Each structure stands twice: as structure tokens, then as C-alpha cells.
Amino acid sequence: MNLDAQRTQALEKANRVRLQNSRLKKDLRDAPPTQSRRMAAFIIEATQEPDPSARIPVVTLLRSINRAGDSRAYRWLGTARIAQSRRLGNLSLRQREALAALLIEDAQNLEVKQKRKAGK
Numbered sequence: 169m170n171l172d173a174q175r176t177q178a179l180e181k182a183n184r185v186r187l188q189n190s191r192l193k194k195d196l197r198d199a200p201p202t203q204s205r206r207m208a209a210f211i212i213e214a215t216q217e218p219d220p221s222a223r224i225p226v227v228t229l230l231r232s233i234n235r236a237g238d239s240r241a242y243r244w245l246g247t248a249r250i251a252q253s254r255r256l257g258n259l260s261l262r263q264r265e266a267l268a269a270l271l272i273e274d275a276q277n278l279e280v281k282q283k284r285k286a287g288k
Contacts (some may be wrong), residue, residue: 185223188220189220189221189223189224189253192224193229193232194234195274196233197234198230199233201233201235202276202279202282204233204235204238205271205274206271206272208229208232208233209267209268209269209271209272209275211213211229212264213265215288217258219257220260222254223254226255226259226267227242227245227252227258230239230244244271245267248266250263257264
């Protein structure tokens with residue numbers, strides 16, 4: 169395989185990964201807030217290194233969650249003791265579990281708030 173073919177193949181692969189990651193972030197943004205948090209928790213627990221999504225910075229994934237924003241994303245990272253520069257594939261099991269638990273807890277808190285609001 170010549171250099172041009174290798175370069176073209178690498179560019180196509182990179183574009184596929186970018187497209188997959190942008191779809192993932194869009195799905196998180198478009199989902200209702202509680203579902204978005206549950207989806208992110210699942211992604212965090214399920215993503216392993218060979219997966220192209222493993223290269224996404226954790227903070228980028230958290231910012232993509234519907235109604236999360238920068239302050240919540242950084243608060244979740246701080247609570248789970250995760251550096252802002254970490255990528256999904258480089259999280260330890262403890263960090264994955266802690267972050268997923270925070271997201272699930274936040275989703276449950278949102279559900280309670282929504283039920284209270286609907287009851288008024």
C-alpha cells in the first residue's frame with residue numbers, strides 16, 4: 169500500500185470517528201435531561217480503549233449532557249476525583265463507577281424535582 173492510500177485510509181477512519189463522536193454528543197444533548205444522564209453513565213461504564221469513543225475527553229462528554237453545562241461537568245469531575253484532561257478510555261474502574269453513580273443520582277434527583285413540580 170502506498171503512502172497516499174494509507175493517508176486516505178487514515179483520514180477516512182478519522183472522519184468516521186469524528187462523526188460517531190459528534191452523533192454521540194448530539195444524542196446526549198437532544199435527550200431529556202434524566203435520560204441524557206443515564207445514557208452518559210452507561211457510556212462511561214461501557215467504553216473501553218479499543219472503542220473510538222474512548223478518545224473523547226470526559227469533560228466534553230459531560231458538557232454534552234442536556235442541561236448540564238460547564239459548572240456541573242467540572243463539579244462532577246471534582247467529586248469523582250478525575251482530572252479535567254482525562255479521556256474516557258483512561259478512566260480507572262473506580263473513577264468510572266464514581267462518575268456513573270453521580271450521574272444516576274443526579275438523574276434521580278431531577279425526576280423527584282419534576283414530580284414535585286408536576287404535583288403543584
